[in-house]
Each structure stands twice: as C-alpha cells, then as structure tokens.
Amino acid sequence: MSNLSDSKSNLTLSLLLADRDVRTVLSLTPCIVFLYVNGVMLYTLRKKAVFQEASRYILFSHMLWIDTLNLFMSVVLFVCAVSRIFIMKIVCLFLLIAATVLYHASVLNLALMSLERYVAICVPLRHADFTSYRRTNMAIGVVWMISWIQSLSEIIIFNAIDTTNTAVNLFCSRTTLYRLQVYKNIEISFTCIFFVSVSFVVIFTYVSIAIVAKSASSDKMSAKKANKTVLLHLIQLGLCAASILVGVIQELAYVHADLVTAMYVMYTCFVVFQIFPRCLSPLIYGMRDQAFSSLFKYYFTFGLKKQNSCHTETN
Secondary structure (H helix, E strand, O other), X not given: OHHHHHHHHXXXXXXXXXXXXXXXXXXXXXXXXXXXXHHHHHHHHOOOHHHHHOHHHHHHHHHHHHHXXXXXXXXHHHHHHHHOOEEEHHHHHHHHHHHHHHHHHHHHHHHHHHHHHHHHHHOHHHHHHHOOHHHHHXXXXXXXXXXXXXXXXXXXXXXXXXXXXXXXXXXXXXXXXXXXXXXXXXXXXHHHHXXXXXXXXXXXXXXXXXXXXXXXXOOHHHHHHHHHHHXXXXXXXXXXXXXXXXXXXXXXXXXXXXXXXXHHHHHHXXXXXXXXXXXXXXXXXXXXXXXXXXXXXXXXXXOOOOXXXXXXXXX
16 A cells, blocks of 8 residues: 555656646747847847937837846756755855846836936926936936845845854745844835835826826827827836846745645746736837837748838937
8 A cells, every 4th residue: 555655655746746837838938039039129129329328228128127137047946946046145145136236227217217208298398417328327327226225235234243044055035034023024124115116106297197198288199199109118018027026926825825835926027027028028119119029020930031121219
C-alpha cells in the first residue's frame, strides 16, 4: 500500500511539475514577443531626428525603456517564484529595489506625458518653451530622483536597523526579505502619495483638455485626440494600481489554497497584471501616431511593408 501511495504521489508531483513547465513557457512566450516589439519601437525612435527632439516622443521613448526593463524584471522574479529558486540576499535586494524604482518611474512618467498633452492643447503658444529638449530631460531626471526615495529609505532601514534576515540564500519576495512592519508602512505611504498625486494630474489634464475641446475657437480634432491619449494614461494608471494587488493575491493563495490553485493564481496574475499592461499600452500609444506607426511597421516587417509618405506632427 505504501508503495502504491508513493507512486501516486510521485505521479501527481510529476504532472504538477510538467503543468508548471508548460505554463511557464506559455507565460514567457508573449514576454519574448513583446520585448521584441518594444525593441523595434525603440529602434524606430532612433531613426528620425524629430523622434529624438520632440518632447512627446522623448517621453514615449522613456516609457518604452521603463516598460521593457519592468517587463524583464517581472519575468526574472516570476521565474524565480515559479521555480522556487533560492538566491543570495544581496541579489534579491537588488532585484526588489530595481523593480520598485522602475514601477514608480513608470507611474510618474504617465503624469509627465499627460502634462505634455495639456500644455500642447491648453497653452499651445508656450508649448515649445515648456517642453524643450532640455526641460523634458530635466523633468525625466526629477522623475528618477523621486522614484528612488522609497528604495533609499528601505536600503537604509535594511542595513541599519533590520536584523531579521540572517539567511544568506532565500526565496526572493518582499514578504520574505522585508519582514519588519516599517517596510509595509513605507510601501503603503509612498503608494498612496504616488497614486493620489498622479491621479490628480491625469484627471486634471483630462478635464482641462475636454473643456478646451468643447470651445469653438480650439482645434477640436487635436483636442479630442489628446483627450483620448490622456484617457489611455488613466487606464494605464488603473492597471498599475491593480498590479499592486498581485503580490497580496499570490501570498493569500499560497497560504489559504492548495499548490495547484496557487499556481493557477500566480500565472493568471502574471499574465493579466504584469505582461499585458506593460506591452499593450505602449503598442496602442505608438500605433495612434501615424508617422511613428508607419515607420514602425516598416522595421517590424523587415522592410517588407512600404512606408506611407506622411509628415510627423509634434503637437
């Protein structure tokens, strides 16, 4: 009887591992595809001077870099979680810091892109001054400095106060590395500040552009297009907010559900909240720009699709 039970257990474990491997491959395949798409987009942005000088394209390129790095970090952490890989504490700290900084930079960049559209539509005469190459890069620099505040706070606490982590190798996640309550308080505080601030900026720009779009003296087509762009940023912000719950959902699944259910939850959360928001939004944003989409399709198809002759609009 014991041999029969052991055989059933081994068979169940083998099927579970095979199912895990299949799902891992299915999850990583779209990541590879979207990393290629993002790579082609970044290459396209390097092929025209206007794409490197106009503020909207600079910010779009910045968003692509952040989302590409964010997707790569998500894949690394996902593979480590699924495979139950124990890694060095210092490496885990680096991965979590990078993921946090990239996540905050991604959220703040949405506010920058919305403000750029607000200036272009609501203050068109000052658009060239406010969104010059120098000021745009300064704004991006400020975004990165702000994005580091939470991580620097956690690094200081981790090195100066935290004595709960003595293991050299561990399963890498925020809950296993950051065990003190102060980490959760810092994360909640910064998350609330970031999302309230960015939500206010995005909603303010959306309402302002909507008011301008209704006025008789404005360029209604440009205003409506800009409003749709800001609405896309609002949807992106909502997806970013939803992705915060991924870690919580996964931890609850591992505690309160069986292993099979927990794995299903992990794969579903990864695909819905990690892959698609970071891949579809830049693709949709890029395809809405006629000049960029024409050149992107040309490079994406290795020159098989001819470019449309069109002028790039920077406003």
